Amino acid sequence: MxxxxxxxxxxxxxxxxxxxxxxxxxxxxxxxxxxxxxxxxxxxxxxxxxxxxxxxxxxxxxxxxxxxxxxxxxxxxxxxxxxxxxxxxxxxxxxxxxxxxxxxxxxxxxxxxxxxxxxxxxxxxxxxxxxxxxxxxxxxxxxxxxxxxxxxxxxxxxxxxxxxxxxxxxxxxxxxxxxxxxxxxxxxxxxxxxxxxxxxxxxxxxxxxxxxxxxxxxxxxxxxxxxxxxxxxxxxxxxxxxxxxxxxxxxxxxxxxxxxxxxxxxxxxFDLDLIINRAVVLALGTGFAAIGYTVLVVAVAALVNTRTSGFWLSLLATALVALAFQPLRRQVVRLANRLAYGARALPYEALSEFSRRLAETPSPTSLLPAVAEAAGRAVSAQSSTAVLRVPGAEAIVKVWPATANGAPEYEVPVRHGGVTLGSIGVTMPKGRGLRAADERLLHDLADQAALAFRNAAMESELAAHVAALDRTTGALAESRRRIIAADDAARYRLEAAISREVLSHVQPLPERLNSLSVARSGTAASAELEQLVTRTNTALESLRELTRGVFPTQLARAGLTRALRSHLARSGLAATLSVDPAADRRFPPRVETAVYFCCVEALRAGSPAARIDLRIVGADLVVQVRGVARDEIDVQAIVDRVEAVGGSPSLDDLRRLSVSIPVGAVEPPSAPVAV
The missing domain is CATH 1.20.1070 (Rhopdopsin 7-helix transmembrane proteins)
Structure with a gap:
């Protein structure tokens, strides 16, 4: 009233x-x-x-x-x-x-x-x-x-x-x-x-x-x-x-x-903003409808030469005005906001636009620029920054405008469920600080963007997991290829070893046996037969050793140090083996196998004067092989063996292979071990 x-x-x-x-x-x-x-x-x-x-x-x-x-x-x-x-x-x-x-x-x-x-x-x-x-x-x-x-x-x-x-x-x-x-x-x-x-x-x-x-x-x-x-x-x-x-x-x-x-x-x-805003919207809408209705009625009446029924003409004009006003409604509301709120309409327009873009569930690459732009426009900042922190990955940072640089002057954290997901920062123009109303607006924007930040962080984490899974799949495929290649190489080495150490003794046997059948002297035949038996036994012993694989029985029976010394003695290499007293003991079988394999592979292509050092450093067994030809050894096979037992290998430019494998605390031996 x-x-x-x-x-x-x-x-x-x-x-x-x-x-x-x-x-x-x-x-x-x-x-x-x-x-x-x-x-x-x-x-x-x-x-x-x-x-x-x-x-x-x-x-x-x-x-x-x-x-x-x-x-x-x-x-x-x-x-x-x-x-x-x-x-x-x-x-x-x-x-x-x-x-x-x-x-x-x-x-x-x-x-x-x-x-x-x-x-x-x-x-x-x-x-x-x-x-x-x-x-x-x-x-x-x-x-x-x-x-x-x-x-x-x-x-x-x-x-x-x-x-x-x-x-x-x-x-x-x-x-x-x-x-x-x-x-x-x-x-x-x-x-x-x-x-x-x-x-x-x-x-x-x-x-x-x-x-x-x-x-x-x-x-x-x-x-x-x-x-x-x-x-x-x-x-x-x-x-x-x-x-x-x-x-x-x-x-x-x-x-x-x-x-x-x-x-x-x-x-x-007096808090009259809303009343003035609605009054302006009503006035603009009424004016548009009145002018549009009048123009259409006059135009249509002139086209049909005034013989059309007034009711249908009015109905047509009303429908056309309504259809024409709908696309302009947003501009009318924006103009009313500017007239009612002045510069204070900018934050609400920015928040409204930001809410519309959030409804599209953007990815981090489009979400962060939208957040930065909304924050900058809301407080009329010189530049703004949106940061999304993803666990286990580098933070994603977007700035507005794109040419801005430097750290923001004011930052507001973005939290969801007590977890800080990122931040929104702004840099105000020179001579102007961040007012309390602007700070509240930034906090409101951060609260509104928190759920979107959480979804974006989860999407980034999922993308990181997918990328890690792809890398793992690739690594497994590469490992499978290496295993197949290593198996083929082992077969080729076994074939070559049989040809070299077994067939070299067996192939001459038929010819020698034929020669024995025509021998004149029984004594000569007996000596020749004894040589044949010796060569046959040597071939069988070599075949027996080859069938045991790379790792000899002595490794499991006597340990790493004795197996390495025996290998050096059998191979005839002039390599030197130096063992620290603390390292002259038994280790887990997998550790001994990995170290023996690395040493044998390194000596296979190493210089005759190679040197092997075994020592305990802290809780690790450290093995160094000097005089290694880098281009002639299977480095990947060594890496696979050592990493399988939790160790780490390295091969430097000084022709030195170093392997460190954790073996735990070492107790001094109770009695010296004879080698």
Whole structure:
């Protein structure tokens, strides 16, 4: 109900202001000195409509707020005063329609509802702004002084005859003059007190409230000083309103609704953002529908030559307008946000766009640039950074814009379930820091992006696991190829060894046996047969050794040291074996097998003067083979053998093969081992 009443007063204010412009233009130019300096066009006309609209918006949000009702009443009563003043001047000075008494009565009404009433209302408005309460109980005196001044001035007007009233040439009697002389200064004192009250409120305010009060205080100071200026100038020029005297007051009045609107839109005074936003959307949508409907109806009617039914034409136009408006809806809402929220609309637009992009479940490569861009645009940063930390991998970092570099000045962590998944950082322009509202906005953005960060981290982890699995699969395939190659090589070596060490003794046997059958002497035949038996036994012994594989029986029976010494003795190599006393003991079979294999493989292609060193270093068995030909040994086979028992091999440029295998703590042997 209160809101409807406020909007009704606003509508009447707009109608009265429009009628005033029409009446004024009927008898004098709108930009003449009389219209501007005396009547106040267009400053006062715009100010009354702006005050009424601003008051109605406040009442829409707070039904009983004194500021809203004061602004509504100021706008409405001032518009009535403008209209009656214009009509009175039209009748009295330009022979307008109506009698002289009607013109005088209209002028008298205009004087009662005119500038003094508005100024007194302004004084009270500034005394209670912005929360509707006085600064303290002592400021009631300022309200009383203002009301007494208004009452005194109104009493002076009541001493005059309304039918004979003339705005330009009106002389009051002694009583009326006394009332006028008392009323004007008292209203001026009330305005000055209101200005002081606003300044004191401003000194005691902090943060956003200080920004709001600063604009209202500017309005109060402008109106108070311009009114005092008007009084002083009229004291010197005989009470005549001129450009110099009136324009400062009219301009201050015009600035009042603008400053209130700026405080509302930029600093959220009275929390009217949403109301203004919806009103702008409604106005733009209504205007688009009305213009589109009219244009389509006229265009279609012209095309069909007006013989189409009005109902179907209207239905077609309505459908086309609705279809055309839907694609423009987002732009209309964005424009309304800009008009209602100003620069503060940017964060919400950025968050809205970011939410839309999150709905597409982006991958880390597209998520992080979206987060960085949203954060940068939300707080109007110079640059921004989004970091995603993936366990077991390097952090993924994206910056906005792409050319930005350097670490961010402010960082906000992104957490999900108590786990820090990354961070959002911004670098503000020079001379501007991160405000508390911006910091809260970044935290909100981080909370909104936390789930997406978690999904992206899981996707990155899964991709890393898949890559590791691919590498493992490749390694297994390579290991399989190496095993097959090693098996083939072992077969080829076994075949070569049989040819060299077995067949060399067996192949001559048939020929030698044939020669024995024709031998002349039994003694010679007996000696030859004994040699054949010896060669046969040697071949069989070599075959027996070959069938045991690379690792001789002695390795399992006597240990690593004795097996290596036996191998050196059988092979006839001049290699040297040096064994540390702590290493001259038994080790796990797999360790002994791996070390024996490495030594045999290294000596196979090594120099005759190779050297083998076995020692214990800490908890590792360290084996070094010097004099190794790097290009002639199967390095991969050695690596596979050593890594299978948890060791690590290395082959340096000094023809030295080093193998380190963990064997645990070593206890000194209880008795020396004979070799």
């Amino acid at each position: 209160y809101a409807r009443m406020a909007w009704l007063l606003t509508a009447l204010t707009v109608l009265a202001a429009g009628a005033d412009v029409w009446v004024t233009s009927a008898y004098r130019p709108l930009l003449s000195e009389e219209a501007v300096a005396v009547h106040g066009f267009p400053f006062v006309t715009a100010a009354v409509m702006g005050s009424a609209v601003m008051g109605a918006l406040i009442v829409q949000r707070y039904a009983r707020h004194p500021i809203g009702w004061l602004l509504c009443l100021i706008g409405f009563l001032a518009s009535i005063s403008l209209l009656t003043e214009a009509y009175s001047v039209w009748v009295i000075t330009a022979d307008g329609p109506g009698s002289r008494s009607l013109g005088g009565f209209a002028g008298w009404i205009s004087a009662i509802l005119g500038g003094q009433l508005s100024l007194a209302a302004f004084a009270i408005l500034f005394l209670v702004a912005p929360d509707g309460r006085l600064l303290s109980r002592r400021w009631r005196l300022a309200v009383v002084v203002t009301l007494v001044g208004l009452g005194s001035y109104t009493a002076g007007l009541l001493t005059l005859a309304p039918a004979e009233f003339d705005l330009d040439h009106q002389e009051a009697g002694p009583v009326g003059s006394l009332f006028f002389m008392a009323g004007m200064p008292l209203i001026a004192v009330g305005l000055i007190a209101a200005m002081v009250s606003m300044v004191r409120r401003l000194w005691g305010s902090r943060g956003e409230q200080r920004q709001q009060l600063r604009l209202i205080a500017v309005a109060a100071v402008l109106i108070a000083l311009s009114f005092v200026f008007l009084i002083v100038v009229q004291l010197f020029n005989g009470g005549v309103q001129t450009w110099t005297a009136s324009l400062p007051l009219f301009a201050s009045y015009f600035c009042l609704p603008l400053l209130f609107a700026f405080a509302v839109l930029r600093y959220r005074l």
